[in-house]
Amino acid sequence: MKCPNCHHTSSRVVDSRHTDELSAIRRRRECEECGFRFTTFERMELSPLxxxxxxxxxxxxxxxxxxxxxxxxxxxxxxxxxxxxxxxxxxxxxxxxxxxxxxxxxxxxxxxxxxxxxxxxxxxxxxxxxxxxxxxxxxxxxxxxxxxxxxxxxxxx
CATH class of the missing domain: 1.10.246 (Serum Albumin; Chain A, Domain 1)
Incomplete structure (x- = not known):
């Protein structure tokens, strides 16, 4: 995952939670280069409707x-x-x-x-x-x- 602050490509997951209302997994990440924290959402890809x-x-x-x-x-x-x-x-x-x-x-x-x-x-x-x-x-x-x-x-x- 690319850091939105320094664009470094390596980050670690600090916290991970399932969100029922969005049917996604919310991940809190920290850049291994600059320490910037950001949130990503992982969602299952469904076939197009x-x-x-x-x-x-x-x-x-x-x-x-x-x-x-x-x-x-x-x-x-x-x-x-x-x-x-x-x-x-x-x-x-x-x-x-x-x-x-x-x-x-x-x-x-x-x-x-x-x-x-x-x-x-x-x-x-x-x-x-x-x-x-x-x-x-x-x-x-x-x-x-x-x-x-x-x-x-x-x-x-």
């Missing part, structure tokens, strides 16, 4: 894009960032557990909606209004009625 978009285009799954969508839906809501990170990690895990090399953007949207409905109803409605492409206020009101009745997301339009 390909997303099939509505228009048929394909792109590699990006947890960052998933997080961006969650952050936008939860903007100005009382939800800790760590909760959103765990939610994104769980959604990615669920998608990978489908044991498919390709998933549709629709599958991702459904997983996000399922997570948001239990996390925050306002964030759920925000996400649903974009994801479901509501054409008018009646579609939005119908979704709100189902939400108020306590319906699960499978019943929501």
């Amino acid at each position: 390909v997303v099939v978009k509505k228009d048929g285009n394909r792109e590699v799954f990006s947890r960052e894009k998933l997080m961006d969508g969650l952050l936008r839906a939860c903007e100005k809501r009382p939800i800790p960032y760590e909760t959103l990170e765990k939610t994104a990690a769980q959604i990615e895990l669920d998608l990978r557990n489908l044991n498919k090399s390709e998933v549709s953007s629709n599958d991702i949207g459904e997983h996000v909606m399922k997570a948001l409905i239990t996390l925050d109803q306002v964030a759920y409605v925000r996400f649903a209004s974009v994801y479901k492409e509501f054409k008018d206020i009646d579609q939005l009101m119908e979704t709100l009625k189902h939400l108020a009745k306590g319906s699960d997301d499978n019943e929501l339009q």
Whole structure:
């Protein structure tokens, strides 16, 4: 591991811990040349997950894009960032557990909606209004009625 301070290529591990929320191993290192301490994360490399978009285009799954969508839906809501990170990690895990090399953007949207409905109803409605492409206020009101009745997301339009 190259030292970020002096670029020496030899360092020793001072501390090593498994981090559940990031599914990684956190290592505290010390450069053997200058003594600078730094942190690295070791993560298992997974096979790429390909997303099939509505228009048929394909792109590699990006947890960052998933997080961006969650952050936008939860903007100005009382939800800790760590909760959103765990939610994104769980959604990615669920998608990978489908044991498919390709998933549709629709599958991702459904997983996000399922997570948001239990996390925050306002964030759920925000996400649903974009994801479901509501054409008018009646579609939005119908979704709100189902939400108020306590319906699960499978019943929501």
